[in-house]
Amino acid sequence: MAQQMSLTWRNRAACRGVDPDVFYPVSDEETEVAKAICAQCPVREACLEYALANRERDGVWGGATERERRRMIRQRRKTA
Numbered sequence: 001m002a003q004q005m006s007l008t009w010r011n012r013a014a015c016r017g018v019d020p021d022v023f024y025p026v027s028d029e030e031t032e033v034a035k036a037i038c039a040q041c042p043v044r045e046a047c048l049e050y051a052l053a054n055r056e057r058d059g060v061w062g063g064a065t066e067r068e069r070r071r072m073i074r075q076r077r078k079t080a
């Protein structure tokens with residue numbers, strides 16, 4: 001069921017068809033293109049929550065880098 005839900009939002013992803021390398025940059029400085037695409041994405045929140053829930057380590061998900069997601073997880077733990 002969870003997998004079906006994830007496929008549903010992925011079908012509407014703004015990054016469909018975009019070179020995956022854009023979303024797996026080698027440095028934080030190279031994330032701007034991916035973040036710009038995410039900013040226009042209709043499923044950004046679902047994507048970000050998926051990445052947070054699944055502890056996706058690499059790449060830009062939901063407009064957030066790995067480092068930014070780690071920070072979000074820490075902040076959520078503090079406020080939980």
Ligand code: SF4
Binds near residue numbers: 014038041048062
């Ligand atoms: S938020 Fe970004 S990485 Fe996630 S589906 Fe949308 S465009 Fe792709």
